[in-house]
Amino acid sequence: MLDISFAKSVLPQSGAVVLLVAEGETATADMVAALDSATGGAIARAFAAAEFTGKAGSTCVILAPGAGLSRVVAVGLGTHDAITHRTAEAAGGTAAAALMRETQATIAAGGLSCEMAAAVAMGACLKAYRFDRYRTTEKAEDKPRLTRLTVLAADIAVAKSAWAPLKATVDGVFLSRDLVSEPPNVLTPAEMADRCKALESLGLKVEVFGPKEMTKLGFGALMGVAAGSACEPRMVVMSWHGASGSTSKGKKSGKTQPIAFVGKGVTFDTGGISIKPAGGMEDMKWDMAGAGTVVGLMAALAGRKAKVDVVGLVGLVENMPSGTAMRPGDVVTSYSGQTIEVLNTDAEGRLVLADVLYYCQQRFDPKFMIDLATLTGAMIVTLGHEYAGYFSNNDALAAQLYAAGDETGEKLWRMPLADVYDKQLKSEIADMKNITGRPGSAITAAQFIQRFVNGKTWAHLDIAGMAWSSKDTATIPKGATAYGVRLLDRLVSAHYES
Ligand code: BES
Ligand code: MN
Ligand code: ZN
16 A cells, blocks of 8 residues: 655655646646746646646646656646546546656645545555565566655645545455455465454454354355365354444443345355356456455444444355265255255355355344345346446435445446246245346346345345456556445445444
């Protein structure tokens, strides 16, 4: 993570400078005039030559303009009235991308508020992420060099206090991106559970369940998926008690109902006996992204000491073919008691979620449950890589999720639930089967999950198209996106903190 500090608006004497410039304010923005006169007019000449007007997302890079500066990077913010938290983040990300050859830089935030200056810092940090643990031969000069950013702000104390919770959220995003990026031979269910356990240092309570405990509980669906793997499955239950009512005084007045997040954590999905084709199978290392989001979210909430009671549960398994693997045709008994005819072992995520969701409501009686899963290829066919699809049995929760998506840029589009889809799950031999025909199969997968929800307020996010990105965006380098961490962090801060 970049080292972020805030300072009073003074003209830097050396190094790199970023000028954030609103559209049409190329002459008047914070610092522009001062830098321009210090460099003998180099800034204005460059803006004119590059036709830089401050359009959102545009940049103008000026190398060695004089006055001891190595580089000036101007980033357009768009029209002043249209600047949002998102615009500020994107500008920070764009600036960071242009600064990778520098070791440090100063950002003149164009007269933005302290909150917006903190958002700029967040965008820069998010963009500067890189997973390079396994690049052992990369030359030092080829690595990005940027380590420190100083953001100029009108009131240092205000900017710092706006930055503190954002930094915790970035930490959660990075944890999630790390988990999703790790190769599947390293990030086994047991290894991922260990990394969850380490979050106790943030004040989270972390319980880890192994195969013995889950067999005893009767997790026949999750254990069926795990049956083919040499790696033991885990379920991790993370709790954070941050609501003001959950102090010792509040506890006397009775049990508080937490909110709950549940993640699919298939650390590698070969498909099992219903094995997937070889081409692109390596992508299935990120089939634990739902769980990765839940873990990152819990770290973010604990890191910023969110005033909420929340539980995060992840079901961690590897889906492998072997002599001990579940077969197509097997019938498994889920923790809920409902039996499932497994007609395709590649429809495994719903089996994992069935047991963990049912356990979650039995044990915690949460206000609501939200599950996240890279559940279906059909979801990618439906919405591509721009929106995650979501399903909910509650319009109020659905509306809150939609709004949080809009505000964070982690967009959602609601999909239907209906009896006519549920009916397709009918089995000839058990209470239900785990697949339907291809038509509407992201929806029938959601219907399957709903059978383990028992009337609780619930939403299901199918993030199959969003967990991994093959292209860079302003604040997300290609690769693991941590989609959902910021979305759900916003949902919590907007509606569920006391
Ligand atoms: N993990 C996959 C879904 C997936 C596919 C996520 C591609 C991301 C990218 C899931 O377990 C799966 O295999 N789903 C099957 C379901 C089918 C067998 C009913 C699918 O979508 O093809
Ligand atoms: Mn699968
Ligand atoms: Zn899967």
